[in-house]
Amino acid sequence: MKKLLFGLPKGSLQEATFTIMKKAGFFITVNSRSYMPDIDDQEIEPRLIRAQEISRYVEQGSLDAGITGYDWIVENGSDVEEVADLVYAKQGFRPIRWVVAVPNDSPIRTVRDLNGKRIASEAVGITRRFLKSHGVEAEVEFSWGATEIKAPELVDAIVELTETGSSLRANNLRILDTVLESTTRLIANKSAWNDKWKQEKIKQIAILLNGALSAESRVLLKMNVLQEKVKIITDILPALHAPTISHLNAEGWVAVESVVEERIVRKIIPRLKAAGAEGIIEIPLNKVIV
């Protein structure tokens, strides 16, 4: 039987990845041999590897495909097929940023001022590329972690990942510039991508992951409406997805259903109610295939 060697990110992205894979329909359990988790799909052979290393092993063919961050693809300079952009991260459904930061009271004001300074980062490659693109020469040293605490005693600036900025603030650091924005990616080895069976399998995973991600921020709104008010109601609903309208037994009434972004529900419900919608209910969704 054909098998797809598939890399999953161990560490900070792991929990979010397992959750979204489960919503996509793939149930993964980590057993005692945690490097080789179990998955309920016999065509997939999963491997649990640090996000930092997945693109390296996909590039050299030890893995057929995998999920990792765009940042680490850049850091490793890996030549891989980017199949899908999956907008989720450890703490939510938005991109993360690598930023260059300096102490609040540092005299450094612009990226240019970093010239001749010492910078610590876990992402030495990304940092060097960024400095080069700004024509800055600086000493970049690899940091084994806890990078935020190093400035100003040990280094002049740091390049560090931030989701909310709170860890930087807590360490009295000021963001100078964004070095790289990154999202999670589904990537494939180039020759695996040329294999028909493997490409189809990877695409199946991509469709389902996207379906699950779309459902993550959407709900189904359903309401009963008098035929004559359908236009007013549907004007309130966002144009993106056309609502589904079906006739009801009760003369003159229709049911209106629409998939909408959860974050706009709180805005449109008062308006729908005011416009005559009755029996409005909101239903959770597992998948939305766009």
Place this chain on the structure above:
Amino acid sequence: MKKLLFGLPKGSLQEATFTIMKKAGFFITVNSRSYMPDIDDQEIEPRLIRAQEISRYVEQGSLDAGITGYDWIVENGSDVEEVADLVYAKQGFRPIRWVVAVPNDSPIRTVRDLNGKRIASEAVGITRRFLKSHGVEAEVEFSWGATEIKAPELVDAIVELTETGSSLRANNLRILDTVLESTTRLIANKSAWNDKWKQEKIKQIAILLNGALSAESRVLLKMNVLQEKVKIITDILPALHAPTISHLNAEGWVAVESVVEERIVRKIIPRLKAAGAEGIIEIPLNKVIV
């Protein structure tokens, strides 16, 4: 931009409040500065404050609105606008009670017998009002907590909150009378309520909270029924919400949908099945706007 200063109850009501706010569509995260949580609505500026104090700060205008217990509004004697009665508490969706209790073997039998006795309570004001209304004079002392353990060695009776009564039973206490029933309330400062923008914002929160609370105990039942049996089926379904009936492709069949209380599902499913309903499914709901 306009902002609503909104008090959320820190402590025993906190988790239940965050959960219901999330279902209503407002996602709150407590960061390192826990007094000022983050919320995904730029029009709201949340503050995390002890439930005991919220009505006091709403009354004096440090907060525009807030969520707290009716008991603490009474205890503080706060003059505020009560916008909505939200029936949930720490342990479930029902009112809580403050009761006056005495040791099982106490000679005190009625509220009258409390005359001249010593009573400990965290709610000194409520206790005094209650005693006065019964024409009883007693010494009421403030209790810093663990009130149930004080009778009979330290005091003669206590006035304490009870959700299930199990803590009283465990301390060999007998309930003499109910002092106050309380539910959670959405309250507003009186002059904030007179501000058009603020009132609308507070009403939006009220509609969504009520929608989420209604959904908490309801589900959507859906089934296929032969046209001729529709009457029998809809007679089994509770009259409160009229079911939605739509035609199916299959000749003579209709789909019947109804929002029902979850707690009656177990009673009506056997009857619906017996009456000829087919393919009955139960779907969870996020919101029900009545």
Place this chain on the structure above:
Amino acid sequence: MKKLLFGLPKGSLQEATFTIMKKAGFFITVNSRSYMPDIDDQEIEPRLIRAQEISRYVEQGSLDAGITGYDWIVENGSDVEEVADLVYAKQGFRPIRWVVAVPNDSPIRTVRDLNGKRIASEAVGITRRFLKSHGVEAEVEFSWGATEIKAPELVDAIVELTETGSSLRANNLRILDTVLESTTRLIANKSAWNDKWKQEKIKQIAILLNGALSAESRVLLKMNVLQEKVKIITDILPALHAPTISHLNAEGWVAVESVVEERIVRKIIPRLKAAGAEGIIEIPLNKVIV
């Protein structure tokens, strides 16, 4: 008021049982007197008892009905009414197995080779029945737990429960044969079963538990389809449950709804999409009454 004395399994099956009971519509909370949990149905009087003992107490009438494993019904040789086979276990929705196992390097190759050996098991009765049916005579000793570590130093073979086999592998044991396959059962005392009210109540529980279990592995798929493509689409959907088709307001379009196994969704979604289905959404289900 009539009451059904109902045994729930304390221990490894407890959490899974409480979860499935909740989905069925019965909310159980364990209070300080854990032997008598609370349930939100006044007609049921629950008792929390070790799974090993429930069938014994159902047989002798201390309980009217209960949930336990088929293995312990056999071990105890209990004469009870088996009302429903509920396919769930501690770790998932599949049967568990009792197996006889020996050390990897043991000379024992077949069940016959167990003749004259010493075998440890928590299920002495099941083990003796199995050996007898194979014409083998061996010494069977009761094991108080940690049975996997006993061979080869303390005994020659063990009979032990296995859900995934990983504990056996970790102890260098090799499975010789399956002794018994077991699933969870709803059982009733024979004379309680002859009481009309009790039988009806037990049947109600059975219908709802089965409804919840069916929903566990199923979802509702919903999509919009051009009238002319309905045949192609419904051919992709599994034949088991006929899909529900309803007319939409938009000329020539119908809505197709079908309850399907979750594990096939990942296979059919790419095909449905390819066949022209639009706006495919997947909705979670609480109950499916077959």
Place this chain on the structure above:
Amino acid sequence: MKKLLFGLPKGSLQEATFTIMKKAGFFITVNSRSYMPDIDDQEIEPRLIRAQEISRYVEQGSLDAGITGYDWIVENGSDVEEVADLVYAKQGFRPIRWVVAVPNDSPIRTVRDLNGKRIASEAVGITRRFLKSHGVEAEVEFSWGATEIKAPELVDAIVELTETGSSLRANNLRILDTVLESTTRLIANKSAWNDKWKQEKIKQIAILLNGALSAESRVLLKMNVLQEKVKIITDILPALHAPTISHLNAEGWVAVESVVEERIVRKIIPRLKAAGAEGIIEIPLNKVIV
């Protein structure tokens, strides 16, 4: 190299046993193969086995020696050499008791009244022996645990272990009689005891365990005393261990040292001080070899 196969009790006695072994000078660590812990003595080969089973495996020679409770030696009726009585248990340094208990409101008043009743216990053998010695005939059934909750609904009485009695009180049970008092024992297989090397090794363990146990409840008191007051001071110190008296540089002063029970220190310190002892200090002890 010679090895002593030594059984250590897994479960409730485990932590207390590891602690006392460490004080005796043997450091045990439980690794991934928990059945075979590591010990820093190459002459000992430890095995971690349920206390209930150790005497059985010592008797049949799978173990040379081991630590277990006297109760389980009796329950199993094992014929072993009892080398030392080590007075410690899960919760402290005193014997534990198996008691027969009935519900507070049971009509059963004496052991005699148990005639014809049903009794549940984890220790079926001990229970039967006890009943027989009282000339009582009753049905004794094996309990898989949570025995305290079984009376009166499932059985009439229970025989259960109690260290403090609090679990019995919490379940409204009344103690009828003590069935067996038990302490922890160091036992040996009879033929291992006849092996010179093994007997010496087992005796070494016994001396060190006793030394550590003695130190557990004792401390070293040390004080300076005027020569003329030595008699008064030593009269206050308990006679059991003669105090050590040594001359000091300061003319007329001696140092008095004595190992005393920690629990009497609080009584004698005020008296020693009053009698003229100066610079009294209390020093902790690891071992006291009597």
Place this chain on the structure above:
Amino acid sequence: MKKLLFGLPKGSLQEATFTIMKKAGFFITVNSRSYMPDIDDQEIEPRLIRAQEISRYVEQGSLDAGITGYDWIVENGSDVEEVADLVYAKQGFRPIRWVVAVPNDSPIRTVRDLNGKRIASEAVGITRRFLKSHGVEAEVEFSWGATEIKAPELVDAIVELTETGSSLRANNLRILDTVLESTTRLIANKSAWNDKWKQEKIKQIAILLNGALSAESRVLLKMNVLQEKVKIITDILPALHAPTISHLNAEGWVAVESVVEERIVRKIIPRLKAAGAEGIIEIPLNKVIV
């Protein structure tokens, strides 16, 4: 038998109190009835009560004696006998402070500037006394907790307990002045103190608690010294406690022993070594009776 009703502080002081009581020789265990812990001294009847309330109940005679903070004696204005000053607190062996603090950027610079302002505190009485002594009039409101977060939005200043000041810094607060320094106290009811048996018992507790507290920060240093160097060595040792000197078998050598503060050991050990002390060892102490 005579009994001393003894109050122990529940809450933040509890763990430190139980630890020091244990070192003093009294072993307390909290059972299911946590208000009445167990103690291994039949002459003491312990009660576990909030530190805030102990002095109130000692004053009114519900307790004979107890351990609480000096701050709460002042707050309650309790008229009790102060038997001993025990210098320990939640986080260590030093006094704690109540301070008045304002936001870093507040215009309030001195206590005088608090005139006409609003101040929140858990210790309303202490705060009012302090303000009065400075001739300041301000509104003092009771705070139910999390007081540090209230300034400047809800109040102008706070009076709060601080052990390390870190919570104040984290909330951007600046200390204006110290309101009260407090240590832990052993107190007695005045008429209990006049009872001979009770006074003696309370004094015994005081001696032992002081002995344990003294040992907390002290160790026994012991070394061998040539007779001729004794003077040099003893000059290095602190004069407080005269060292004990005893003759050794080896001609010309003596053993020098001294109880010293642990925090000076690191300073004197290099000096002792340089001065010719040999075989220096440091021994832990349980009690030092001064």
Place this chain on the structure above:
Amino acid sequence: MKKLLFGLPKGSLQEATFTIMKKAGFFITVNSRSYMPDIDDQEIEPRLIRAQEISRYVEQGSLDAGITGYDWIVENGSDVEEVADLVYAKQGFRPIRWVVAVPNDSPIRTVRDLNGKRIASEAVGITRRFLKSHGVEAEVEFSWGATEIKAPELVDAIVELTETGSSLRANNLRILDTVLESTTRLIANKSAWNDKWKQEKIKQIAILLNGALSAESRVLLKMNVLQEKVKIITDILPALHAPTISHLNAEGWVAVESVVEERIVRKIIPRLKAAGAEGIIEIPLNKVIV
């Protein structure tokens, strides 16, 4: 005031380091700004930094001194003063080893066979030095962690730290050779070492750390002996530290005291007892200054 900037290892060595520092007399607490812990010595300014980086920052002078592993000094090729060799590690008081390991069934048998292979390690520098010294050329890649799981799928061999070897065994790896043995070291910056005050302070820390480490594995044995048996007894005691002998009040008796290794106590106690030693006690030690 003069200050010593002192690096403490964050991470796996942290707990062991804080414990040994405490025994040495320095009490460190990690506050909210974990990079700058508090210490109870005003002459030390501690910094909490990853063990991997400490030697780098000591070399460049950002730190005056620090505690780190010998392995990371080598990996970083840092030119620092090695002041003391402190034999402790995460799991105990013995050296740790970096080893090169291959899968159990790998054809690689000797270090030579690594020629042309791919090797993963967290310690790329140490690995390259080792291979060079054996004349082997191989591709060494940096591993971000979980190195043991990489062979054979991702690399041919790994170089990894091992304290007990159990993690290697669990991943079916076979040790080929030891790459480096390492212990914890106290290091100093070269110019800080030339500063008189700093050198003295660092030496003080070294003496105290060594004193605490020596005490870790030693105890004080004390016994009473008849004068005529002193020779026999002292012959049993190890020759390393001469025992201290002092006269007792009782005619003909002496007290013998000796600091001995804890691990030999279990061997000599039976012999001492047999030789006539009485009242043998074992006392724990905080420090032993050799």
